[in-house]
Amino acid sequence: MVDLPPLREVIARHGLSASKALGQNFLFDEQLLDRIAAVPGSLEGKRVLEIGPGPGGLTRALLRAGADVTAIEMDRRCLPALSELTMAFPDRLRVIEGDALKLDHNELMGGEPFAILSNLPYNVGTALFTRWMGGELWPPQWTSLTLMFQQEVAQRIVAKPGMSAYGRLAVLAQWRAQARLAMKVHRSAFTPPPKVMSAIIHVEPGIMPKGVSARVLERVTEAAFGQRRKMLRQSLKGVPGALGALEALGLDTQRRAETLEVSDFVAIARKLS
Incomplete structure (x- = not known):
């Protein structure tokens, strides 16, 4: 096990702070991060795509769980902190600077199956989710999605008919996949604390109904x-x-x-x- 300095120390050393414009909120609780990384099951030797790693809190948990991680980060301030992780895990972490909305994730992952785990930036979470869940190609290249959203959005994804949260996101998530609410995350777990509660949803692709576009x-x-x-x-x-x-x-x-x-x-x- 690689001995890493505390994440708070890394953030302080690099003068980092969460950007409201980028929808950032940092998680420091390593036990909580390990629980999130455990939601999809064993990651030992598996390929994982992470969007918006920030200073690398969840990234550390994914690496501890044995995953080979590709992380996409557009905030250049976070790159030095992530480069330290790359040096600590030279063959298991690849950091790509860029906008996840503009990149071809399947191409980045070399056409091979991969899981997606991410504490999604609030301002791009829904757009990325609808992209991953859409399209005619099914099953997708990703094997599972484990994503943190605002709790309100998470509830819309797993809602059932008749519920006030039931809508397009629920149908998109459930018509050819299984979506569940894996865990709730209190706002106090974040730095700075957001105004709303958060939740982790887990999605696995199911069978594509025949004759449907x-x-x-x-x-x-x-x-x-x-x-x-x-x-x-x-x-x-x-x-x-x-x-x-x-x-x-x-x-x-x-x-x-x-x-x-x-x-x-x-x-x-x-x-x-």
Whole structure:
């Protein structure tokens, strides 16, 4: 086991502070970080992609768990602290400076399977999640997602029909994958403490329903939940063939989107695909 200086000491030495503009909040509790790294199971010898490692708190936990880590960081202030980790783990940590939203993650990981674990910066978390969950290629190259979000966003990902949090994110996360709330993280665990609570969600890819286009499903859910207080006959009238699909499936057009099961949206998309 590599003997590393305390993370607080590293941050102080490099004069680092969490950037509000970049949605940063630092975690120092190593036991908590080890628990997060343990959510997907054993990482020994596995390839992991981390987005926004900051000074490297979770990165340390991933390396302790035996993972080979590729970390994407756009905050140049954090690179010297991360380079110390690279020197401590010369064959197991690769740091890439760049914007994760603009990089091809599959290409970066060499076309091989990899897990994604990240304390996502709040300002890009949802955009990255929808990107990983979208697209026609399934199963994806990633084998699991273990991600920290604001608790409100995490609840939207795992919500069930009829719940106020149920919407596009829930359908996107659940129609061909299994998503669960793995653990909650109190705001006091962070430096500086955010105004909201956080939570870890864990997603594993499932079976792709036959005859369904992801693009069509995304279009249907976008229209349905874009006007969620309206009946489906109103919210889906702009999607060609959608009202006919509802009728063919025996779904009442006077219902609202939040009352439909994920399987109902899949059936609608299948009719339109």
